[in-house]
Amino acid sequence: MVLNKSKYLNMKTISIAVVCMLSFFLSPTTKAQSALFMPKNIKKVYQDSSRSYDGKPGENYFQNTTDYTIEAQFDPQSRLLTGSENIVFTNNSPDSLRLVVFNLYGNLYKKGAARRVTIDTGDADEGVVLSKLVFNGETIDLESKAVSIDGPNLTVKLPWAIRSGTAVEFTIDWQFIFPANTNIREGRYYETNYFIAYWFPRIAVYDDINGWNKHVYSGEQEFYNEYGDFDVQVTVPINYLVWASGLLQNPQEVYGKTILKRFEKSKTTDEIIHVVSAADIKKGKLTADNEFNTWHFKAEYINDFAFATSNTYLWDATSVEIGGNRIPVNAVYYEGSKDFHEVAELSRQSLKLLSEKSIGVDYPYPQLTAFNGHYGMEFPMMINDGDGSNRNETIFVTAHEIAHSYFPFLVGTNEQKYAWMDEGLVTFLPKEIETEMSDNSTYNALNNSVLTYSYFAGSKYDLPLMIPSEQLTGRTYMYLSYSKASAAFYTLRDVLAKDVxxxxxxxxxxxxxxxxxxxxxxxxxFNDVSGEELDWFWKPWFFEFGFPDLAVVNVEKMADGAYVIDVEKMGNYPTPVHLVVNFADGSNEFIYESAKVWKDGGNKLQVTIETKKDISSVAIDRKKVPDANRENNIFEMSMKN
Ligand SMILES: [Zn+2]
Known part of the structure; x- marks a missing residue:
């Protein structure tokens, strides 16, 4: 993808100047090592200049590509999904590849498959059934020894190696019975409405660190995918509409006339257009009057492709202007949904606010569709969300899943190793805009997220973030990737200040x-751009067992009437210092010190406060300080008597 400079927020010149000066004074020009622990296979790629210690891709970094042309048919009655696909794989690695690994995620539903999720017993069947595999025109016998299947991974020994710098073609024919009752990242909703994901055979990532990625998809850890262009045709019966991770190429051929007119209008306005109403569904005529319609989508350089199809869902559409482009926004939902009537508007706002505030980079795709399935799940240009239990939860899920457009899609972070990189960032980054979109004036999403981490901080589930995510499961996986990482980013932003x-x-x-x-x-x-050596922060928060814990250990009235407050850092994780000073007259005052006060390794902080009033107590502000231990948070002056 061509880097479009204009999509990045121009930071204030002043902050850039400050950053540059700091870099000049504090950062050596080329770093040759790091004091952070690095597993030896990871250290090697930095030493080999595939990556570099200043955080840039190294001169030997490579990125393979996989371009897909897929023709798929889906029968909503039998749930049979069949596909014929052509993959152009470009080997930009320095290696000759004799083996190729494919991911068949549908094998999660194969009888006897190893899973970390529960599936409906009726959904266990044959998984993905391949009927043809062709490599550069040569048919590969699927029964031969060259082909082996390990759970979701299909390994093929090729008749000859794919040389470095060359492209090859694979053709695969396959079929798969889509689950009837299991909702993991995909699912069937209200009988006839489907969100279809993790569905087509794909080539695994081959990278500088691990070679072929042989992670066994268990239903738990998510994305680590290769990038490429997608040209996808989906054929479904009459009156089934389709939305997907791409731009529809043939709207005139597939939409009913009225639907097409409304859809076209929605692309030019901030208003919410009801493209499909309950009355339209009764009438039929949602699509062109053919027994089957083929929906043709294209997308450039994305790392996954999902689609949804429905014959009974309502459809609201609108658009939003971002960086001079109008981005179409769709919300597709069950008529009885509690909250989806508002999701087109919330998605519109989220796209705008994420682009212009939370992240500062324009939404990277040409459309967005929010589909009313279950829980919350992200794909490029598509999100699959359940009903929130209240409006704030709907706002959270909408903003969170849309924020995933940046991580792990625009930036292909590895969720199998570092789920906190995307889940933590997209839990933390939208917090202020979630508060902004809420209509409850006392709601503060950021404060709530700090409290959520504090709740389990220091428990047996509070493990170091750098434990590879695929080694984690259940609540530990969730706590670490979402809440703990969010608290770490909150503290990091406090250390650096928002601009930096x-x-x-x-x-x-x-x-x-x-x-x-x-x-x-x-x-x-972050070290390089901020010009700061942040290892004192990365080490405890990402590599060490431990927890954050501040205590107010003493408050002393001095002879001149001033008070001295002694704060102690009892835990090994640095945090910002937010104190609430309560006066005897019922008033209070807030004191703040950046987490940077702990940079030099000290664990004691003294704060002097000049006041004519009497202090009754001093407390750690729990809403703003990640803190594992509440017992030592308040110092009452009455304790001194
Ligand atoms: Zn997420």
């Missing part, structure tokens, strides 16, 4: 757009 944090984030996105960064590429980019 965003500058680092934007530069990280620019450097790694369409590529596969490791956690170290993130750490090193």
């Amino acid at each position: 944090f965003q500058q680092c984030l934007i530069e990280f996105i620019k450097r790694w757009e369409g590529k596969h960064p490791t956690a170290y590429d993130f750490f090193f980019t």
